[in-house]
Amino acid sequence: MTDQTQTMKPQMGFRQKYHRFLKFEFIAGVLLTGTLGALVLFSPILFPEGGRTVDLLARLTPPFLTMEHPLGTDPLGRDILERVILGGRVSFTVGIFSAAGAVVLGTVIGLLAGYYRGLWDTLIMRFADIQLALPFILMAITVIAIVGPGIDRIIILMIVSQWVQYARLVRSSVLSLREREFVQAARSYGLRDRKIIFGHILPNALGPLIILLTLNVANNILLESSLTFLGLGADPQTPTWGGMLSEGRNYIQTAWWVTVFPGVTIMLTVLGLNLLGDWLRDELDPLGRTSR
Template sequence: MTGRTSQQPAAKSARFWRPRILHFEFVAGVFLTGSLGLLVLFSGLLFPGGGETIDLAARLTPPFVSTGHILGTDPLGRDILERIALGGRVSFTVGIFSAAGAVFLGTIVGLFAGYYRGIWDVFIMRFADVQLALPFILLAITVIAIIGPGLDRVIILMIVSQWVQYARLVRSSVLSLREREFVQAARSYGLPDRKIIFSHILPNALGPLIILVTLNVANNILLESSLTFLGLGVDPQVPSWGGMLSEGRNYVQTAWWITVFPGLAIMLTVLGLNLLGDWLRDQIDPLGKTA
């Protein structure tokens, strides 16, 4: 009897998760993001040359012609696949760390603004409204023109420009959660505000945050590529997807593969992350599920 009882929860759990994990958006998102992520993660082991090995004898080799250069080469004879794998480290680093920094800062501000309210809530939200009114590209051009380009500066710029999204989202959740029965009960037991905020309110506000983080990582990869393409991102000597697009724009008609394959890497990574974000939204908010 005990063995049969212990097997029932496991069977129910398997029936609950199997249709969700086998959903097209989840499978496609994990495949696209995971395969590119693994290629980038192990790029240092797979391509020890660092993406800077020059072979002028093999310059502008078309794709699928040479076994040594499956995706072809650029005007300096550098392997396109190698530079895509190594350049992805910049995009993934910017996307992940900028989203992590923005969600940390925005969550802390939103929690305290929504819970304590008052003059600080008004001041922070009005400041957030002003910042949201500023176009990101205009802000990026102004700031980077003053402090100069660089990987760390791009990450800091994205954190500063995006924390308000998380702050507003968390604040709106806290405003409704702080009046719920379980929060009122925690107050009646005499729990300190810090315990109520981080143990009772924050866990119930994580769902929308997880979805927004997933979508923002994809958006930040696009932003980093755009800034680098315009010469406002990372150092041009560092392999990056946006830099590869910028280098290959003069060879679009004669050597299309220089821009097409880095562009495909950006598109597939962003598509995979967006699919995962849609899947998470459907699991966390079934009532908002799209057909």
């Protein structure tokens, strides 16, 4: 019995270890996000024309009628499938780089504010409260109206407006971690503050950060599409999901596919990222792991 028990333990551990990768959220999130991400990554090779080829003779061709235009064409005869895939480059670029920039800036500020506290902490948190009271869309319209539209400006604007979320999250984690035994032991060994902050505190605060980062990428894709729909995003000649929605809104009753397919693509992308965020939340939550 003892030998059988010892041989069964590794098997149960193996099953429990890989069972989390068989969850619906993980499989569906990886399939949706991975498929769209791969198509977007290889879109310059798949469509070297850049989605700007105009064919007025084929304008507003319905979907599923020809192999040449499986998802139909827009009012200028441009292929919808080609433009949907190429449009993902702008959305993924803005979503990923804006979230990455915000998490780096917010994490550094939150670490310093939570660890040193005092006047530095008070000033940062009061400034964060003021910034959280500003509506993003209103701030975006004002700034872009002054400096002009552009992908780089949207990314910088999102970084400036979203670092507060990460700073407040990291600060709350640091306030509890700085009093833990392993931090006190590191201080007693004479380690410098930089080593304690980035070597001991930060690794223990990464779980919530990764979850928020995943969800913010999806949120930023929606924000970019909204700004582009309003004409405040990329160059109108560049294929974007929000731009396609804006161009097709006048044809919603006669050519539904011009707006439906870009809208469905946005929905599936955000859904896949949110599912991955839910899976990460379950896996990185210690209470959730112990309850399963």
